[in-house]
Amino acid sequence: MQKIHQPAMLKETVELLNIQPNQWYLDATFGRGGHTEAILKAGGKVLALDCDQDAIEYGRQALAEPIADTHLILVKSNFIHAEQVMKANHLSRFSGALFDFGASSDQLLAPNRGFSFQHDSALDMRMDQELGVSAADLIQVLSVKQLTNLFRSAGGENQAGVFAKAIKSAPIPIKTTKQLVELIENLNHHKRGKLHPATKVFQALRIAVNCELDNIEQTLPKVSKLVEPKGRMVCLSFHQGEDKIVKSFFAEITKLGQAQLLTPKPLTPSNLEVAQNPRSRSTKLRAIELN
Numbered sequence: 001m002q003k004i005h006q007p008a009m010l011k012e013t014v015e016l017l018n019i020q021p022n023q024w025y026l027d028a029t030f031g032r033g034g035h036t037e038a039i040l041k042a043g044g045k046v047l048a049l050d051c052d053q054d055a056i057e058y059g060r061q062a063l064a065e066p067i068a069d070t071h072l073i074l075v076k077s078n079f080i081h082a083e084q085v086m087k088a089n090h091l092s093r094f095s096g097a098l099f100d101f102g103a104s105s106d107q108l109l110a111p112n113r114g115f116s117f118q119h120d121s122a123l124d125m126r127m128d129q130e131l132g133v134s135a136a137d138l139i140q141v142l143s144v145k146q147l148t149n150l151f152r153s154a155g156g157e158n159q160a161g162v163f164a165k166a167i168k169s170a171p172i173p174i175k176t177t178k179q180l181v182e183l184i185e186n187l188n189h190h191k192r193g194k195l196h197p198a199t200k201v202f203q204a205l206r207i208a209v210n211c212e213l214d215n216i217e218q219t220l221p222k223v224s225k226l227v228e229p230k231g232r233m234v235c236l237s238f239h240q241g242e243d244k245i246v247k248s249f250f251a252e253i254t255k256l257g258q259a260q261l262l263t264p265k266p267l268t269p270s271n272l273e274v275a276q277n278p279r280s281r282s283t284k285l286r287a288i289e290l291n
Contacts, residue, residue, distance in 0.1 A: 006105070007034030008236055008280040009269055013098065016234050016262060016287040019044040023095035026086075026223065028079035031104040033059050036072065039098075045071045047091060051078040051128035052107065078128065080215045082223055093228040099246075101216065102238040103127070103206060105279055115206060117198045120178035125206045135205040136175045144168045154213070154241060155204030162187055163201055177202075203239070213241050220249045224259070227290045232262070234287045243284045250288050262287040 007013075013035060017025065019042035027036045030050035036059075039046050046066075050056055056076045059067075066072040077085050079099070086094075107127065108115045114124030114135060123136040139147065144164045151160035166183055167174060174180050181198045188197040207213060220233075227233060233250075237243035243266065253259045266284035274281045 006277045006280070007031070007038075007100065008238075008277065008283045009267065009273070009285050010034060010038055012267055012285055013234055013236065014038045014042055016285070017044075017096040017098060017232055020095055024091055024093075026082060026094045026097040026226070027100075028082060028097060028219070028223070029100045030055055030059055030074065031100060032106055033063055035098055035100060037063070040066050040071055044095070047073045047075070047086060047089060047094075049075055049077045049079050049082060049085060051076065053129055054106070054110070055104070058106075078215065079223075080219050082219065083226060086226060094223075094226055094231060095228060096232045096234070097223050097227050098234050098236075099216075099220075100236045101212070101242045114177055115202070117177055117181040117196060117202055120176055123175055123177055123180060123205075125202075125209045127210045131209070133209060135209050136173070138205060138209055139167050139180075140173055150208055151201055151204045153204075154207045155200035156240065157200040157204065159188065207239070207241070213245060216242060216245050217249075220246070221253075224249075224253060224290060229290055232287055232289050233259075234285065237266075237284045237286070238282050243286070246286050250286055254288065257291060259288040259290050262289055 017039065019039055021043035023044055025039050025044045025046050027039065027046050027048040030036055030048040032055065036046045036048045053076060056074060059074045063072055067074060073089050075085050103115055107113055111119040112121050114121050123134065125135040147164035147167060148161045151157040151163060157163065163184060166187055170183060174183065184198045184201060224233060235246045237246055250261060254261045263286045266286050269280045269283050
């Protein structure tokens with residue numbers, strides 16, 4: 001697959017990771033490998049994880065040389081299993097860990113994955129194609145109340161209840177992106193600037209299907225224990241829910257004296273980067289150094 005994804009805040013991320021030569025770093029969200037490549041170029045070694053088989057296949061081809069040189073270990077796995085993967089590959093500690101949350105541009109633009117309302121496909125949205133429940137399954141099993149809560153909490157959707165009721169009362173089960181988009185468009189004739197009226201519903205479903213927020217909340221404390229003293233953790237968030245979890249966890253371990261906060265306020269992309277890569281505009285970068 002052609003590389004579309006541009007890693008957000010690449011320069012700032014690499015600088016904050018403070019790469020040390022021949023030390024191991026965790027890239028918990030490989031994507032299209034932009035951050036991993038930068039860590040390798042800076043002299044580090046990388047254990048990279050991704051639960052998306054497409055990302056793994058891309059990485060095995062694009063980064064075949066560092067894989068062959070054993071400077072890169074690329075594993076299909078959700079980052080919630082980082083400790084098990086680390087031990088299986090006989091690594092003891094990391095000198096740093098990077099999380100780049102959310103979906104990649106390649107996933108969002110893939111015509112057959114169901115992430116985007118720009119393509120008509122099965123309403124899937126699974127980052128890990130081996131997961132059992134798709135977005136279409138989810139909207140069938142959840143109640144109006146549960147869908148309303150989901151759209152409101154994970155998507156920030158003001159018309160959550162209206163959309164949830166319409167989905168559950170649709171004459172036929174909604175199984176494609178086109179069906180869901182048309183339903184929402186028919187209910188919403190008000191423009192929201194540049195934001196399509198289905199954006200927040202799609203975002204909420206994607207987050208729920210992949211258990212994104214729960215996985216972040218469970219994983220950050222575990223990974224912090226895998227990073228050696230003076231090692232760093234860098235997190236890139238693109239959604240209010242992600243950033244809230246990161247901010248809370250970093251504040252907690254800083255208060256306990258287990259880390260030092262490197263970003264009292266989150267860093268955001270420059271105007272130039274946003275102009276060159278509009279998808280980076282909502283990025284918030286937070287970093288800590290472990291004690």
